Amino acid sequence: MSDLDGFRQEVRTWLEANCPMSLRTPTPDGELIWGGSDVNFTFDDQKLWFDRMRDKNWFCPSWSTQYGGGGLTAQENGILESEMRRLKCRPPQINLGIWMLGPVLLQHANEQQKQQFLTPMTRGEVRWCQGFSEPNAGSDLASIRTSAVDQGDHYLVNGSKIWTSYGDKSDWMYALVRTDATAPKHQGISLLLLDMHSQGVQAKPIDLISGKSSFCEVFFDNVVVPKENLIGELNGGWKLAKELLQHERSAMSKFGEFQLPTHFDLMSLMSDYLPLPHSASEALLFDKAVAVNMEEQAYNLTVQRLGEEMQAGQSCFGLMSIMKLVHTEQEKIKFELLLDAMGYRALGWEDDNFTEQEQAINRAWLNSFSQTIAGGSSEVQLNVIAKRVLQLPENKGVS
Amino acid sequence: MSMVYSEDDRMLADTAEEFLSARSPVSAQRALRDNGAILNYDADIWQQMMELGWGAITFSEELGGLDFGYKGMGAIFEAMGKHLAASPMLSSVTLCGSLLQQLANTEQQAWLTAIISGEKRLALAVDEHARHKPDAINTTATTVNDGFILSGKKTMVIDGVSPDGWIVSAQHEVGCSLFIVPFSDQVKVKRLKLIDSRNYAELTFSDLKLPAAALLGKAGDSFKALEHALDLGRLCLSSEMLGSLKALFNMTVEYLKVREQFGVKIGTFQALQHRAARCFVELELAQSCVTTALSTANDSPENLAASVSLAKWKLSKVADLISGEAVQMHGGIGVTDELDIGLYLKRIRVAQMCFGDSDFHQARFSALMA
Ligand SMILES: Cc1cc2nc3c(=O)[nH]c(=O)nc-3n(C[C@H](O)[C@H](O)[C@H](O)COP(=O)(O)OP(=O)(O)OC[C@H]3O[C@@H](n4cnc5c(N)ncnc54)[C@H](O)[C@@H]3O)c2cc1C
Numbered sequence: 001m002s003d004l005d006g007f008r009q010e011v012r013t014w015l016e017a018n019c020p021m022s023l024r025t026p027t028p029d030g031e032l033i034w035g036g037s038d039v040n041f042t043f044d045d046q047k048l049w050f051d052r053m054r055d056k057n058w059f060c061p062s063w064s065t066q067y068g069g070g071g072l073t074a075q076e077n078g079i080l081e082s083e084m085r086r087l088k089c090r091p092p093q094i095n096l097g098i099w100m101l102g103p104v105l106l107q108h109a110n111e112q113q114k115q116q117f118l119t120p121m122t123r124g125e126v127r128w129c130q131g132f133s134e135p136n137a138g139s140d141l142a143s144i145r146t147s148a149v150d151q152g153d154h155y156l157v158n159g160s161k162i163w164t165s166y167g168d169k170s171d172w173m174y175a176l177v178r179t180d181a182t183a184p185k186h187q188g189i190s191l192l193l194l195d196m197h198s199q200g201v202q203a204k205p206i207d208l209i210s211g212k213s214s215f216c217e218v219f220f221d222n223v224v225v226p227k228e229n230l231i232g233e234l235n236g237g238w239k240l241a242k243e244l245l246q247h248e249r250s251a252m253s254k255f256g257e258f259q260l261p262t263h264f265d266l267m268s269l270m271s272d273y274l275p276l277p278h279s280a281s282e283a284l285l286f287d288k289a290v291a292v293n294m295e296e297q298a299y300n301l302t303v304q305r306l307g308e309e310m311q312a313g314q315s316c317f318g319l320m321s322i323m324k325l326v327h328t329e330q331e332k333i334k335f336e337l338l339l340d341a342m343g344y345r346a347l348g349w350e351d352d353n354f355t356e357q358e359q360a361i362n363r364a365w366l367n368s369f370s371q372t373i374a375g376g377s378s379e380v381q382l383n384v385i386a387k388r389v390l391q392l393p394e395n396k397g398v399s
Numbered sequence: 400m401s402m403v404y405s406e407d408d409r410m411l412a413d414t415a416e417e418f419l420s421a422r423s424p425v426s427a428q429r430a431l432r433d434n435g436a437i438l439n440y441d442a443d444i445w446q447q448m449m450e451l452g453w454g455a456i457t458f459s460e461e462l463g464g465l466d467f468g469y470k471g472m473g474a475i476f477e478a479m480g481k482h483l484a485a486s487p488m489l490s491s492v493t494l495c496g497s498l499l500q501q502l503a504n505t506e507q508q509a510w511l512t513a514i515i516s517g518e519k520r521l522a523l524a525v526d527e528h529a530r531h532k533p534d535a536i537n538t539t540a541t542t543v544n545d546g547f548i549l550s551g552k553k554t555m556v557i558d559g560v561s562p563d564g565w566i567v568s569a570q571h572e573v574g575c576s577l578f579i580v581p582f583s584d585q586v587k588v589k590r591l592k593l594i595d596s597r598n599y600a601e602l603t604f605s606d607l608k609l610p611a612a613a614l615l616g617k618a619g620d621s622f623k624a625l626e627h628a629l630d631l632g633r634l635c636l637s638s639e640m641l642g643s644l645k646a647l648f649n650m651t652v653e654y655l656k657v658r659e660q661f662g663v664k665i666g667t668f669q670a671l672q673h674r675a676a677r678c679f680v681e682l683e684l685a686q687s688c689v690t691t692a693l694s695t696a697n698d699s700p701e702n703l704a705a706s707v708s709l710a711k712w713k714l715s716k717v718a719d720l721i722s723g724e725a726v727q728m729h730g731g732i733g734v735t736d737e738l739d740i741g742l743y744l745k746r747i748r749v750a751q752m753c754f755g756d757s758d759f760h761q762a763r764f765s766a767l768m769a
Binding site: 207215351 | 526529531532554555589591592593596599660662671719723727730731733734735741744748752756758759761762763766
């Protein structure tokens, strides 16, 4: 037995002993656990699972033990993920900081910043939000205007952010701010960490087509931020932003793998709602479902290939750039089909005459429209592929 | 058969546009949603529509109608789609009106007159399954001495909450019979809340006693009439969807002309230009299908089924395309409730599903062509 087989056995035994049975099911809407200063558990097993995974240092299994990570190698981490999938373990917590900011801090933060920011992440104590987009800087992110002005021992931040997911529920924000108004737009941006509980920060939720949400507009009015919270080089934020967006996109492309509320098994739902024998129109639906399933299969194989190539140390920039695009586009098609199959049962709105699952599917369908926009729209993903991967010539006049 | 709209049709379209933009703009629909109104349409606006004669458009003059035909009716539904105006036009006038026109006996004519004038409204209870399957009827009617006993459950009854009565399809004797069931406490009514915030009901009939006079048409022989009424309903829904899709598309084209990123209007990006152009192409094709089906309803109703299935199929496909593109091209703001896009998206999704989605109509078209 190789070391890795032994490790797999160990992980399996530990998960079986420690993951409560009640958490080996898909996560219903509203039962996701968000790590942070104010964690909301709806039942005891969730806390047990949260505490056990935290104490095992497996909130961030592949991070260095120095900051509370699990110290696993990439291969070991892959094994842990696959064993959790096999047992259908729910994620013990969700935290944007871990997925998106953490890897950037590990690479670019100084030692003091790592201690200050990474350790609470691995303990699940701080909830993070992303302050990138502004009303006039969406796809064209480098046009952000929120400013951070040097006041000697601190920065003074003014401006506003928009579409900030969980802006009203987060403890900290990683924000792109303009630190040089005179430089070319990509060269005057810095990455700044900002305490959302500071004086002068106000988060206003925006309702979504899928319902009430924590999707916010965030205003900064003379917010004082210590200079130690600037990550990497002054005016060197754009490079970090691009890296961070890569992490965001790869996290978004992985949503399907977790037992998240947005994950629904197309084929089994179709069989539930359309029992045999099938009419001609139902047969058409099943034909489409087979095609959707085969496309998803192609995607899953690509996920696997990406994982293996990365572990083998190959450069995967081209491959990575397609993942978020493919996954989010596939989800949209899948939900359209699921809605067709379920007829009016998938069109209920805040009504107990519809099951929780039916209502969740409707919200997930509406949410699928957001996913091809959030984290860089599909068009922006295609531009990245065209420009950075294929190196096609630029259209003059468009920067 | 003409694809061109007559003077009369255009006049109706202009009146509808003028009336709805003044009295029933999208903001009114939003307010209805937010206030949780029971009827989910505005009874005053409905009365005014009836005063404008919209209930009379398709009916002959001897019935108190205007005899303008379906092109004019299509124009009105298109305008209702454009403004997202909710009203019982589809449920009461088109669906139940057509059934009464085809099947009513002398006494039952009174219902038709009252529907045309708007004095009363009826709702059609036909669906029983998650997907539209008008011929799979589990509701039963049994003939007894002095009438019938009705048992079963109907769902997705459009405007089924608080009408003056329902027309209900049931398995009876050798086939499908229709019954006029006046509103009563003995029918259990459950309101369904769908994403488009309109009026839908689930009805339960538990051994409901009906008088002999409740039977509409011949016993066990009404399915053909029902299909015809459903086709007219599908046609009006297609017209409504066309209006909504045009509105959604126009909003999107306007947005491409004003939103700036990278120092230019986003409409300068060829990636978006070509997709917008593609939407235009598809809308034009959809328009032809709808116009043709409206003409067929006027000139050769016996050929209606295939042309309606073509229209509803095409509109449902184009609806997926255009509602998806409208959200996508608006970016983040497109998924906020503040914009009207979401209201259109949700209404269109329900209209797509009502009385058969694209798969239903593809299968039906194929069967009709065989
Ligand atoms: C659910 C959701 C959650 C989000 N969460 C966050 C968050 O937590 N933090 C955060 O900072 N941001 C967040 N965002 C914002 C997101 O990153 C932006 O919405 C996105 O980058 C698009 O920007 P925009 O909305 O300004 O659209 P625009 O950039 O105005 O785009 C409008 C349309 O034009 C297209 N377009 C733009 N440029 C080009 C081009 N060069 N070529 C072709 N087409 C183009 C776009 O693809 C889109 O279709 C979130 C968005 C959503 C929907």
